[in-house]
Amino acid sequence: MDLARSPLARPFPAMPAISGVTLRVARARYKNWDRADLTLAELTPGTAVAGVFTKSACASSEVELGREQARLGSARALVVNAGNSNAFTGYRGREAVEQIMAQVAEALDCQPSEVFVSSTGVIGVPLPRDKARAGVEAALTAQPCGWEEAASAIGTTDTFTKGAAASAMIGNTRVELAGIIKGSGMIAPDMATMLGYVFTDASVEPAFLQEMLSRANDASFSCITVDGDTSTSDTVLAFATGKAGNAPISSWDDAGADAFYAALLDVCRELSHLVIRDGEGAQKFIAITVTGADSDASARRVGLSIANSPLVKTAIAGGDANWGRVVMAVGKAGEPADRDRLSIGFAGTWAARDGQPLPDYDEAPVAKHLEGQEIDISVDLGIGEGRATVWTCDLTHGYIAINADYRS
Amino acid sequence: MDLARSPLARPFPAMPAISGVTLRVARARYKNWDRADLTLAELTPGTAVAGVFTKSACASSEVELGREQARLGSARALVVNAGNSNAFTGYRGREAVEQIMAQVAEALDCQPSEVFVSSTGVIGVPLPRDKARAGVEAALTAQPCGWEEAASAIGTTDTFTKGAAASAMIGNTRVELAGIIKGSGMIAPDMATMLGYVFTDASVEPAFLQEMLSRANDASFSCITVDGDTSTSDTVLAFATGKAGNAPISSWDDAGADAFYAALLDVCRELSHLVIRDGEGAQKFIAITVTGADSDASARRVGLSIANSPLVKTAIAGGDANWGRVVMAVGKAGEPADRDRLSIGFAGTWAARDGQPLPDYDEAPVAKHLEGQEIDISVDLGIGEGRATVWTCDLTHGYIAINADYRS
Structure with a gap:
């Protein structure tokens, strides 16, 4: 299968010779x-x-x-x-x-x-x-x-x-x-x-x-x-x-x-x-920053639970600021968390704080952000000092197309 | 979004009234x-x-x-x-x-x-x-x-x-x-x-x-x-x-x-x-039976690692008897396993035994089986008596279509 160059590709950089x-x-x-x-x-x-x-x-x-x-x-x-x-x-x-x-x-x-x-x-x-x-x-x-x-x-x-x-x-x-x-x-x-x-x-x-x-x-x-x-x-x-x-x-x-x-x-x-x-089928590069966790390691596990959630990844693919799916992914991570202290935002705008949607949450700038190729998700667990950033891509039809007939 | 009835649907059965x-x-x-x-x-x-x-x-x-x-x-x-x-x-x-x-x-x-x-x-x-x-x-x-x-x-x-x-x-x-x-x-x-x-x-x-x-x-x-x-x-x-x-x-x-x-x-x-x-986008019903595990609970975790693997699920969607992806999913489960005792089969036909592909493995009946709607995967870990069966569906374009714009 010939694959199209990823839309997120970078040009190969200038690289020095390494002596030896x-x-x-x-x-x-x-x-x-x-x-x-x-x-x-x-x-x-x-x-x-x-x-x-x-x-x-x-x-x-x-x-x-x-x-x-x-x-x-x-x-x-x-x-x-x-x-x-x-x-x-x-x-x-x-x-x-x-x-x-x-x-x-x-x-x-x-x-x-x-x-x-x-x-x-x-x-x-x-x-x-x-x-x-x-x-x-x-x-x-x-x-x-x-x-x-x-x-x-x-x-x-x-x-x-x-x-x-x-x-x-x-x-x-x-x-x-x-x-x-x-x-x-x-x-x-x-x-x-x-x-x-x-x-x-x-x-x-x-x-x-x-x-x-x-x-x-x-x-x-x-x-x-x-x-x-x-x-x-x-x-x-x-x-x-x-x-x-x-x-x-x-x-x-x-x-x-x-x-x-x-x-x-x-x-x-x-x-x-x-x-x-170059993630298979990737259209968007997603950075997920988790703060306020019990520890750095816990923050990373929560981040990876979000990053591995098919429902979060498909929502981002669809440009949908579906922070409810982020709540779901935090909840299933099996890490210390408190629903009523949890906050979720995109690109610096909080959609929900302390376990509830913000009454004055304006989705317009978030929707605009989600149209781009570089997506930022912030999660604050509100229970400690642990933090981590993890990176993933969205889940698209391209992933299915590539993997449903790779070997044949 | 109006969704087509799942191809795996069952008719609603006759059900008795329950007194009270x-x-x-x-x-x-x-x-x-x-x-x-x-x-x-x-x-x-x-x-x-x-x-x-x-x-x-x-x-x-x-x-x-x-x-x-x-x-x-x-x-x-x-x-x-x-x-x-x-x-x-x-x-x-x-x-x-x-x-x-x-x-x-x-x-x-x-x-x-x-x-x-x-x-x-x-x-x-x-x-x-x-x-x-x-x-x-x-x-x-x-x-x-x-x-x-x-x-x-x-x-x-x-x-x-x-x-x-x-x-x-x-x-x-x-x-x-x-x-x-x-x-x-x-x-x-x-x-x-x-x-x-x-x-x-x-x-x-x-x-x-x-x-x-x-x-x-x-x-x-x-x-x-x-x-x-x-x-x-x-x-x-x-x-x-x-x-x-x-x-x-x-x-x-x-x-x-x-x-x-x-x-x-x-x-x-x-x-x-x-x-x-009725799994979103499901075209195939997959039963995964894990035997020879360290315990029943371990067998279930290995089974779910396979059942949750996007690469296994897309291979089945594509009708590909890609048992290498099953090996991968066993390996990542974090459960006791020994590569050189691992066996993998489809519908009663072993593709690999004891850590190696079988030299006389005939893929034809397996390929035929994978064209159907009911898929059986068998994994024998060869290290204990634990066993479990888990069930999942394949991962298709339908899943992406449904979830990339559910909320909008």
């Missing part, structure tokens, strides 16, 4: 298509790595292995296969991943555990080992390419190519961050259904890189949802080559740690928003 | 329509009552009051308002309910706490007290009517009228059960979004009636989902008039208790299935 990272793509032809579908990022020796992965109980071999590898902290390469997720394929799937790890490790003279593999696409078909072998061989000798080409090669049902960049000062050294991501459906908290990669030339100790990535994930990828469905392959990896030459950072007390984290969060948040902007 | 129950309807005109929208069931003195209610933290005044009233165990009347849910309307909403309770109590010479009120419709608009008063007045003096008329009057977006009946022997006495229900959207576990009422002429102690209703609810209304959304008004009430003259039953040890429970479960299950058959 070499990108190459190849045609493994995992599906019957003529496009690059295997991406290889070669990383300089000494590159630190951190990762966050799907919490699915049915995770793919790539995820199982990647989780163990990330704990070791060292990376020399990343291989991303598009078109076949290799999930739910038993020992045959695992052997395919191990073959890729061994092949790349031999070529780069490194440990197999330093070769990270991700796969995305249909579930239940073992990754064909012959195609993988030929694809890796071709990628190892291909001309290096840029970010946009790599970001395009990792995509599947994506309707636009997604990247984000930032920079930070660590002491007197400027460091660069560049991230790419794929994803548009099967997107939910506990990691959206997506593969995302952030590369930096900064020098960061692996354990601290992991701490920062996990924290950034909590405020970005774990706060988005398209459909409440969580993939078996979700992965975000961060690679730090150290080529910028800054004094290595290893704790929040180090100079530049806060600045680097802010840049990392910027990139993660922008990447997560781009996934929502 | 008198039904009447009236036009309160809660909306700008010309139809009966207020239903009054008058119950003979001594009628026992039990109820199960939404777990929403934002429940309506009807639910708050009903929960307290049901604990007292005695009922003389039920009033159902259609077109306005009276939810999230603060003290004004509560006053409207109390007015109805007082008005009916005076007419029937009973306690206000014996008058049960339910309301369904738009959220956030206080029930208009003048319309309610005139409607109740008209209902009190109207000609008695039958089940179908009452079942029709409690409906809102329902596309067909829903009822179910059963009978049982308690000792030598035949007792009758008759139930009606409304609901088609905002349907999820912890009570579907719906109002359901079961009437019987059996004599049952209120506490035991409550125990049986709660148990039946666990295996019927709490096992269905249309969209994962839970209403602020969900209510199921059971009324036992005692007019059949059986020896009152008050425990599982009493003669006929098991037979009565079986009949009650039959009615509850059939009513819950009718709601799914």
Whole structure:
């Protein structure tokens, strides 16, 4: 199925080269298509790595292995296969991943555990080992390419190519961050259904890189949802080559740690928003801010209950300021709430306060706001200090059209 | 919006009169329509009552009051308002309910706490007290009517009228059960979004009636989902008039208790299935049976994770035997599972066993099965003895069409 470019798409941004990272793509032809579908990022020796992965109980071999590898902290390469997720394929799937790890490790003279593999696409078909072998061989000798080409090669049902960049000062050294991501459906908290990669030339100790990535994930990828469905392959990896030459950072007390984290969060948040902007069938980008909750975590769960409600999402699709459905979604969240302290608003206008509609509520500006592409919903629970913002998209006929015949 | 009758609709069944129950309807005109929208069931003195209610933290005044009233165990009347849910309307909403309770109590010479009120419709608009008063007045003096008329009057977006009946022997006495229900959207576990009422002429102690209703609810209304959304008004009430003259039953040890429970479960299950058959936009009725789970409760949660997955529901809508999406939904359920012991099948044919696709899996009979209206999905987790069946419908363009402009 050829999909129209999302109306919420962003142009691919200018992205800096990251010293110590070499990108190459190849045609493994995992599906019957003529496009690059295997991406290889070669990383300089000494590159630190951190990762966050799907919490699915049915995770793919790539995820199982990647989780163990990330704990070791060292990376020399990343291989991303598009078109076949290799999930739910038993020992045959695992052997395919191990073959890729061994092949790349031999070529780069490194440990197999330093070769990270991700796969995305249909579930239940073992990754064909012959195609993988030929694809890796071709990628190892291909001309290096840029970010946009790599970001395009990792995509599947994506309707636009997604990247984000930032920079930070660590002491007197400027460091660069560049991230790419794929994803548009099967997107939910506990990691959206997506593969995302952030590369930096900064020098960061692996354990601290992991701490920062996990924290950034909590405020970005774990706060988005398209459909409440969580993939078996979700992965975000961060690679730090150290080529910028800054004094290595290893704790929040180090100079530049806060600045680097802010840049990392910027990139993660922008990447997560781009996934929502490519949400299947999305016509509107929705930000839901929950305040006054029992805790930040509770606020996020309430936000995700709203963001995953088909009735809220269809109301927004229809441009309907149906705050009653938001009440419903707060009520079903299973989190501390008090009906008679609950307030709900759109774009700064309260529709209901303290458990009742406002008598002088003027729906006209809200209706106008809902005609746009960027929707803000505010919910105040009125019982505590917890707060969170989550992001989603509307639920439209496009979602049904895409998903009622994806596999066929 | 005028909705076409669901293709999964059932004809309204033959239903027995229940001695001690008198039904009447009236036009309160809660909306700008010309139809009966207020239903009054008058119950003979001594009628026992039990109820199960939404777990929403934002429940309506009807639910708050009903929960307290049901604990007292005695009922003389039920009033159902259609077109306005009276939810999230603060003290004004509560006053409207109390007015109805007082008005009916005076007419029937009973306690206000014996008058049960339910309301369904738009959220956030206080029930208009003048319309309610005139409607109740008209209902009190109207000609008695039958089940179908009452079942029709409690409906809102329902596309067909829903009822179910059963009978049982308690000792030598035949007792009758008759139930009606409304609901088609905002349907999820912890009570579907719906109002359901079961009437019987059996004599049952209120506490035991409550125990049986709660148990039946666990295996019927709490096992269905249309969209994962839970209403602020969900209510199921059971009324036992005692007019059949059986020896009152008050425990599982009493003669006929098991037979009565079986009949009650039959009615509850059939009513819950009718709601799914009227699920917004539903084209297919889906039964999902989960076996081999850690416990029955865990099996139900896994089943509901599958039943609420937009990706599974759209695949079924498209007639696609996409068992990979079922794997995904099992994985995200957050319940004990082992990828390599998981098996998935359709209509008795396993597509995957023990974590891998079956090499000789023949999709042809499954594809044929998926063309029909009644879909069976089997999931075996392979780790325990827990089992459950849940029911849902597919997710179609019809759901989007209905919900993107319901309120306008």
